[in-house]
Amino acid sequence: MSSISRQGRGFRAGYAFLYLAFLYVPVLFLPLFSFNESIYIAFPIEGWTVRWYGTLLEDERLHEALRNSLEIALISSTLATGLAIFAAKAFTRYRYRGQRPTLGVVMLPMVLPEIIVGVSLLILLNQIGLGLGTHSVVIGHTLICLPFAIAVLMSRMEGFDRNLEEASLDLGEGAVATFFRVTLPLILPGVVASLLLTFTISFDEFIIAFFLSATDTTLPVFIWSQLRFPQRLPTVLALGACILVVSAVLVVAAEWIRRRGQVRAGPGMWS
Amino acid sequence: MSDGALAASAVPPAAGGWRSRWRRGYLQSEAIRGWCLSLPALSFVVAALAVPLALLVLFSFWTQDYVTLDTDLTLANYEKIAQRTIYLTVFLRSVLIAGLVTLLTVLLAYPLAYYVAFDVSRHKMVWLVLITLPFWTSYLLRVFAWKIILGYDGVVNSGLAWLGLIDEPLSFLLYNPFAVVLTLAHAWAAFAILPIYVSLEKIDRSLLEAATDLGDGPLRRFWRVTFPLSMPGVIAAAIVIFIPTVGDYVTPTLVGGPSGLMIANLIQTQFSKANDWPLGAALSIASMLTVTLIACLFVWFSKRATARIA
Numbered sequence: 001m002s003s004i005s006r007q008g009r010g011f012r013a014g015y016a017f018l019y020l021a022f023l024y025v026p027v028l029f030l031p032l033f034s035f036n037e038s039i040y041i042a043f044p045i046e047g048w049t050v051r052w053y054g055t056l057l058e059d060e061r062l063h064e065a066l067r068n069s070l071e072i073a074l075i076s077s078t079l080a081t082g083l084a085i086f087a088a089k090a091f092t093r094y095r096y097r098g099q100r101p102t103l104g105v106v107m108l109p110m111v112l113p114e115i116i117v118g119v120s121l122l123i124l125l126n127q128i129g130l131g132l133g134t135h136s137v138v139i140g141h142t143l144i145c146l147p148f149a150i151a152v153l154m155s156r157m158e159g160f161d162r163n164l165e166e167a168s169l170d171l172g173e174g175a176v177a178t179f180f181r182v183t184l185p186l187i188l189p190g191v192v193a194s195l196l197l198t199f200t201i202s203f204d205e206f207i208i209a210f211f212l213s214a215t216d217t218t219l220p221v222f223i224w225s226q227l228r229f230p231q232r233l234p235t236v237l238a239l240g241a242c243i244l245v246v247s248a249v250l251v252v253a254a255e256w257i258r259r260r261g262q263v264r265a266g267p268g269m270w271s
Numbered sequence: 272m273s274d275g276a277l278a279a280s281a282v283p284p285a286a287g288g289w290r291s292r293w294r295r296g297y298l299q300s301e302a303i304r305g306w307c308l309s310l311p312a313l314s315f316v317v318a319a320l321a322v323p324l325a326l327l328v329l330f331s332f333w334t335q336d337y338v339t340l341d342t343d344l345t346l347a348n349y350e351k352i353a354q355r356t357i358y359l360t361v362f363l364r365s366v367l368i369a370g371l372v373t374l375l376t377v378l379l380a381y382p383l384a385y386y387v388a389f390d391v392s393r394h395k396m397v398w399l400v401l402i403t404l405p406f407w408t409s410y411l412l413r414v415f416a417w418k419i420i421l422g423y424d425g426v427v428n429s430g431l432a433w434l435g436l437i438d439e440p441l442s443f444l445l446y447n448p449f450a451v452v453l454t455l456a457h458a459w460a461a462f463a464i465l466p467i468y469v470s471l472e473k474i475d476r477s478l479l480e481a482a483t484d485l486g487d488g489p490l491r492r493f494w495r496v497t498f499p500l501s502m503p504g505v506i507a508a509a510i511v512i513f514i515p516t517v518g519d520y521v522t523p524t525l526v527g528g529p530s531g532l533m534i535a536n537l538i539q540t541q542f543s544k545a546n547d548w549p550l551g552a553a554l555s556i557a558s559m560l561t562v563t564l565i566a567c568l569f570v571w572f573s574k575r576a577t578a579r580i581a
Contacts, residue, residue: 008489009390012382012385012386012390013386013390015382015383015386016382016383016386016387016398019379019380019382019383019460020401020402022457022460023402023405023457023460024405026413026416026417026420026457027405027408027412027413027416029416029419029420029426030412030415030416030419033419040424041419041422041424041425041426042424042425042426042428042429043426043429043430043433044429044433083311083312083315084312086308086309086311086312087308087309087311087312087313089308090304090305090306090307090308090309091305091309093304093305094301094302094304094305094308095301095305096301096302096305096306097302098306099305099309102309102313105313105316105317105321106309106312106313106316108316108320109316109320111510111511111514112320112514112559113514113515113517113518113519113535113558113559113562114515114518115518115520115535115538115539115555116324116327116518116555116558116559117320117323119327119538119542119551119552119555120320120323120324120326120327120555121319121323122542123323123326123327123330123548123552124322124323124326127326139319140319142315142319143315143316143319143320146312146315146316150312197407200407204407204408204409204410204411206410206411206521207520207521207535210520211542220409220411223409223411223412224411227415227525233419236415240409240412240415243408243409243412244408244409244412247407247408247409248404248407248408250407251400251403251404251407252400252404255396255400259396
């Protein structure tokens with residue numbers, strides 16, 4: 001790049017670090033005050049304690065909500081990723097009439113306010129008498145996870161040589177065997193990344209679960225119910241700190257697996 | 272599996288049963304393969320989104336009296352929305368707040384996206400992960416963090432008092448539209464940075480050199496080359512932020528107070544306390560239409576404006 005583009009670089013670097021501080025500092029107050037002795041979230045910090053993490057271990061309703069959230073996130077991420085594998089293959093490998101409208105429809109949940117998804121599913125499930133609970137949250141979460149799974153898998157499938165699949169078919173493998181022996185191993189990092197990302201989306205989602213969970217409270221809905229009680233806040237902060245750490249680990253792992261997969265499937269391996 | 276494939280290809284076409292004919296058709300036609308593979312996802316979205324949305328529209332033309340649902344089609348709900356000023360006020364406020372959030376987030380994000388795209392050369396990936404990391408952590412907790420920061424006995428007030436800078440807590444920090452704007456601008460930051468970064472990263476660097484060689488200064492070059500070429504990212508960022516923030520429930524409820532109520536609060540009330548589902552459906556449809564209309568107008572105007580500069 002020419003020297004002219006370097007103008008203002010120091011200024012931009014300073015701005016970038018300030019921006020990162022703006023992103024991180026508010027969030028980091030949660031773990032900071034989770035170690036505070038006082039139940040009031042205020043300076044000065046009165047003393048340090050891990051007591052609130054102890055109360056996490058004792059709360060039965062919290063454990064129940066955690067189990068529900070894990071179950072819902074596990075099922076939703078698997079369903080969304082499963083549907084997305086086939087859809088992403090259709091969108092990247094073939095060209096056919098109706099492809100773009102189909103892509104538009106399955107990506108639609110990404111650009112709808114989530115409250116609309118929640119409300120409309122609430123009405124439908126109520127009308128057909130399916131009732132509310134874990135299953136209805138799974139439907140809602142699979143729906144909002146699907147576009148993300150498709151986006152991750154499409155970028156993964158565009159990244160490798162379609163001749164590999166052609167070669168397998170030419171050598172006499174059937175479509176199903178080709179999928180399991182050629183396509184799936186190649187897109188596996190994308191599949192894992194998609195599972196981790198959609199798991200995180202479902203695990204963190206609040207408003208759809210708020211409308212559809214009924215008595216099968218999820219973790220965010222449980223947290224929401226606790227925010228009204230000041231004496232419960234330190235425990236919520238401790239819980240929040242744990243969620244922050246686990247989410248961060250999952251996302252970094254997903255990114256790392258996706259990147260590593262891309263490097264390995266790159267031209268170096270095949271040339 | 273491979274035996275089956277060999278057998279199928281060995282069978283003469285005319286003698287093949289429906290299975291092998293289907294199989295040949297499947298392997299030959301991209302359209303059949305494409306439709307077959309995308310059908311599960313498509314039918315799921317139709318069943319879990321299109322059908323409920325259609326029902327939502329239908330519901331909005333019904334009425335409810337306490338618990339009994341009247342299925343005669345009527346515009347009563349929409350008339351109610353048009354007549355009562357509270358609805359118009361809250362609609363307008365939601366759109367203004369979301370618009371302000373969008374503007375603020377895009378403006379703040381642009382220099383950072385520019386920095387990562389043009390100035391960072393070796394650790395781009397680290398920057399991108401750092402930017403997206405807070406976004407993947409609980410939305411609820413990120414919004415709640417602002418409540419404890421801005422609250423009357425919160426972090427800012429207690430911190431300032433502790434330092435001896437104020438005698439009484441500042442009460443204007445929380446429970447107003449500005450708290451909502453600030454919180455949302457923080458919560459949606461990654462959504463603005465990423466699309467803008469991607470479109471900046473795509474710009475052919477030789478175009479910039481050409482502009483410089485032809486005598487454009489940095490500012491002029493930015494305005495005539497870099498900015499118009501980054502416009503798709505800016506538009507994408509604006510849409511991706513504007514649409515969900517108009518319908519956000521958590522933020523106005525936690526930090527908005529009475530003066531910061533938004534559409535989602537009205538909708539939620541109809542489905543709980545007020546128990547008027549048809550009115551709630553009408554509010555949902557009205558807000559969805561408003562948002563879509565504004566988003567389309569915005570895309571149209573910004574594309575025209577970009578065409579004029581470039």
